[in-house]
Amino acid sequence: NAGVTQTPKFRVLKTGQSMTLLCAQDMNHEYMYWYRQDPGMGLRLIHYSVGEGTTAKGEVPDGYNVSRLKKQNFLLGLESAAPSQTSVYFCASSNSGHHSYNSPLHFGNGTRLTVT
Amino acid sequence: LAKTTQPISMDSYEGQEVNITCSHNNIATNDYITWYQQFPSQGPRFIIQGYKTKVTNEVASLFIPADRKSSTLSLPRVSLSDTAVYYCLVALGGRDDKIIFGKGTRLHILP
Structure with a gap:
């Protein structure tokens, strides 16, 4: 039982390049977050997702797109990377989106992205 | 959206008890209070959750007064390995599926 797995762990991009970060969870969770x-x-x-095939914007969605084609995977895309997107990206999942009792977030260990 | 306020940083010494207080004045009736711990280069991990009074597990205790406008995370006899950032979150009571983190409290344990 791996929990939440993020791929890749590190990446360096040049301004304007694109990439996709992958998050996979094996806990059959409905909700996933970036x-x-x-x-x-x-x-x-x-961005976040409340179930397969759904996505929604969070606090800072600009410059990112997401997809949830399969329940276990949540992809984060950068179409044209900018230096302001240099950051550590964490994915999380939970059984219940509104943080109900005994349904906490489970996090991956992050992807460190540098945009030069 | 229930906003939380907690100290930016705290220092303590090994072996002491550490209490981190979080204010959440506009908590809703069906909101839960949840605390996470984040070590450097790792994702946050769940520590403890409560609704009212006191909750205790193998890691920490959570004290919630009757008005529920604040909560206190208590770490008994801390060690150097408890140096981390601690986040207080208030559940959104089903009104919204967003889970918003604040900046947390950076706890530094000294030898």
Whole structure:
């Protein structure tokens, strides 16, 4: 039981390049989330999904797109990377989106992205 | 959206008890309070969750007064390995599926 797995762990992009970050969970969770974390900052929600085939915007969605074609996978795409997107990206999943009792978030270990 | 306020940073010494207080003045009736711990280069991990009074597990205790406008995470006899960022979150009571984190409290344990 791996929990939440993020791929890749590290990546360096040049401005204007595109890439996709993959998040996979094996807990049959309905809800999945993408966050970014910048130095000295907390986590900021980019996009989230309440189930297969659904996505919604979070706090900082601009410059990112997401897809949830399969329940276990949540993809985060950067179509044209910018230096401001240099960050650590965390994926999380939960059984219940509104943080009900005994349904906490399970996080992956992050993807460190640098855009030069 | 229930906003939370917690200290930006705290220092303590090994072996002491550490209490981190979180304010959530506009918590809703059916909201839960949840705390996460984040070590450097790792994703946050769940520590404890509660609704009212006191909850205790093998890691921490959570104290919630009757008005539920604040909560206190208590870490007994901390060690250097408890150095981390601690986040207080208030559940959104089903009104919204967004789960928003604040900046957390950076706890630094000194030898």
